[in-house]
Amino acid sequence: MPDHDSIRAVRWTDSGLELLDQRVLPHQETCLLLEQCSDVAQAITDMVVRGAPAIGVTAAYAAVLAARVRYAAQPADWKPAFAQDMQQLAQARPTAVNLAWAVDRMQRLAASQQGDPVPALLAEARAIHDADIAANRAMGELGAACIEAGSGVLTHCNTGSLATGGYGTALGVIRSAWAAGKLGTVYADETRPWLQGARLTAWELVKDKIPVTLLVDGAAAWLMQQGRVQWVIVGSDRIAANGDVANKIGTYSTAVAARHHGVKFMVVAPSSTVDMDTASGADIPIERRAADEVLQAGGQPVAAAGAQAWNPAFDITPAELVDVIVTERGRVERPDRAKMCSLMAITGN
Numbered sequence: 191m192p193d194h195d196s197i198r199a200v201r202w203t204d205s206g207l208e209l210l211d212q213r214v215l216p217h218q219e220t221c222l223l224l225e226q227c228s229d230v231a232q233a234i235t236d237m238v239v240r241g242a243p244a245i246g247v248t249a250a251y252a253a254v255l256a257a258r259v260r261y262a263a264q265p266a267d268w269k270p271a272f273a274q275d276m277q278q279l280a281q282a283r284p285t286a287v288n289l290a291w292a293v294d295r296m297q298r299l300a301a302s303q304q305g306d307p308v309p310a311l312l313a314e315a316r317a318i319h320d321a322d323i324a325a326n327r328a329m330g331e332l333g334a335a336c337i338e339a340g341s342g343v344l345t346h347c348n349t350g351s352l353a354t355g356g357y358g359t360a361l362g363v364i365r366s367a368w369a370a371g372k373l374g375t376v377y378a379d380e381t382r383p384w385l386q387g388a389r390l391t392a393w394e395l396v397k398d399k400i401p402v403t404l405l406v407d408g409a410a411a412w413l414m415q416q417g418r419v420q421w422v423i424v425g426s427d428r429i430a431a432n433g434d435v436a437n438k439i440g441t442y443s444t445a446v447a448a449r450h451h452g453v454k455f456m457v458v459a460p461s462s463t464v465d466m467d468t469a470s471g472a473d474i475p476i477e478r479r480a481a482d483e484v485l486q487a488g489g490q491p492v493a494a495a496g497a498q499a500w501n502p503a504f505d506i507t508p509a510e511l512v513d514v515i516v517t518e519r520g521r522v523e524r525p526d527r528a529k530m531c532s533l534m535a536i537t538g539n
């Protein structure tokens with residue numbers, strides 16, 4: 191594997207789907223082997239695997255598991271049970287559109303199959319996985335080209351190999367810019383409440399020998415005020431047709447602070463994250479997660495007993511706060527509906 195890219199979170203094996211358990215990183219590097227589609231759906235809900243593109247890749251392999259089980263049980267009439275599995279899988283998490291995108295793609299292929307569907311579905315899942323890595327590499331180059339030498343960058347959540355098929359979206363740009371010798375300091379928000387920045391981004395970057403400096407989410411605006419970063423670089427769970435961006439909670443406040451301080455704001459996501467059927471961010475479903483994720487840390491209570499918590503997992507950054515969206519199809523500066531339409535029409539949606 192090339193430099194600064196040694197991690198893979200999702201692996202297909204002959205026995206089933208292997209997922210690196212992201213709930214216990216960085217303290218334990220444990221893999222789960224899953225053989226049932228319903229177990230994969232639960233693993234997505236529980237965030238064993240997370241990050242929009244990684245969820246999409248995982249769902250594609252889950253469809254292979256479903257087909258394997260359903261075809262073995264009822265070779266002449268496996269499709270109705272498979273369709274039910276796909277319906278359940280699509281509901282595992284609501285915000286990342288890559289999940290519905292992958293399920294839809296696998297379902298369309300499954301519908302056209304005569305005989306054993308597994309070889310064709312496995313080839314499709316592998317193609318989705320490989321295409322995601324290739325897209326990340328392309329976006330890495332496109333995004334890194336925007337960054338002036340010596341820039342400090344700030345990222346939010348985890349958008350790296352763990353969150354994708356491999357290499358990463360925003361973290362892919364950071365990997366590419368680092369490899370090109372362009373970056374000063376890489377800053378990462380710790381990303382409360384799930385600590386994707388502190389636990390996952392820091393783990394990936396340390397492992398791949400890219401120095402990283404963590405900060406609490408509330409320090410981001412002050413970091414910008416001090417002139418330490420020139421770019422905020424984030425991923426996305428869904429980009430609406432008008433360029434509004436859903437991403438990890440805290441992204442919006444970072445974008446507001448960036449605009450206030452004249453810091454550029456870059457969103458990096460494959461075209462599978464662009465949802466032209468969703469007109470604007472107002473139409474994107476925002477996942478609400480359990481209050482305990484806020485009230486506890488590492489299973490220990492951190493809040494006063496009796497307090498309640500509001501825990502939206504994502505927020506919407508309006509297109510007007512985005513300087514550039516980078517996809518594998520190209521860059522869109524100051525996105526709006528017309529520019530997103532022409533980006534997605536280049537090779538069809």
Ligand code: MRU
Nearest residue numbers: 240241242347349353425426438
């Ligand atoms: O709740 P998570 O960890 O799945 O949220 C992940 C994010 O918000 C990422 O920024 C997004 O999925 C893009 S990952 C390349």
